[in-house]
Amino acid sequence: MTRHRLAISSDLAAIAALAKAGTPYPWSEHQYRGSLEAGHAVWLAEDETGLLAVAVILNAAGEAELLDIVVSPACRRAGLATCLLQQVIQHLKQAGATRMLLEVRQSNAPAQALYAHLGFRSCGVRKQYYPSANGLREDAILMEKQLG
Numbered sequence: 001m002t003r004h005r006l007a008i009s010s011d012l013a014a015i016a017a018l019a020k021a022g023t024p025y026p027w028s029e030h031q032y033r034g035s036l037e038a039g040h041a042v043w044l045a046e047d048e049t050g051l052l053a054v055a056v057i058l059n060a061a062g063e064a065e066l067l068d069i070v071v072s073p074a075c076r077r078a079g080l081a082t083c084l085l086q087q088v089i090q091h092l093k094q095a096g097a098t099r100m101l102l103e104v105r106q107s108n109a110p111a112q113a114l115y116a117h118l119g120f121r122s123c124g125v126r127k128q129y130y131p132s133a134n135g136l137r138e139d140a141i142l143m144e145k146q147l148g
């Protein structure tokens with residue numbers, strides 16, 4: 001059975017290993033530690049086999065931002081990201097957040113489909129925002145969801 005909980009510092013190595021296995025642009029353990037230390041909510045999904053997914057959320061002044069999400073490659077298209085983000089959104093609403101934002105690479109169709117599935121709408125573009133392969137850069141699509 002999948003459980004959700006907030007990460008603690010002893011989870012950081014496993015989180016960084018999941019990210020490395022799960023995305024071509026992984027956060028480092030140092031970046032996840034920085035998020036924990038900054039007070040971001042680092043949410044985990046896990047079962048008896050171990051860590052399945054991570055999502056990092058910044059919530060300030062009623063506005064939340066999804067900073068990172070990775071699901072283990074072996075566990076995709078099983079609703080894990082949907083479940084985790086629905087739980088996160090529930091917590092954010094209870095904490096008084098009224099809007100949630102995120103940025104996603106223009107080329108990342110799976111993530112954009114996930115966010116649309118959860119009710120996020122595209123609200124802008126940040127040109128050449130992300131570094132990508134061969135020294136090139138890639139646009140970020142901004143997406144938002146009203147939580148109120």
Ligand SMILES: CC(C)(COP(=O)(O)OP(=O)(O)OC[C@H]1O[C@@H](n2cnc3c(N)ncnc32)[C@H](O)[C@@H]1OP(=O)(O)O)[C@@H](O)C(=O)NCCC(=O)NCCS
Binds near residue numbers: 068077109114117
């Ligand atoms: C994007 C990601 C988090 C999705 O996680 P997931 O657990 O597989 O997503 P879900 O199973 O909850 O998918 C929910 C819906 O999103 C859409 N979706 C998810 N993955 C998709 C894909 N590869 N292709 C098309 N649609 C997809 C579908 O509408 C899906 O519903 P369906 O399976 O009933 O059709 C996962 O692919 C991932 O970790 N990718 C690498 C890291 C990454 O890109 N993070 C986002 C950075 S902005």
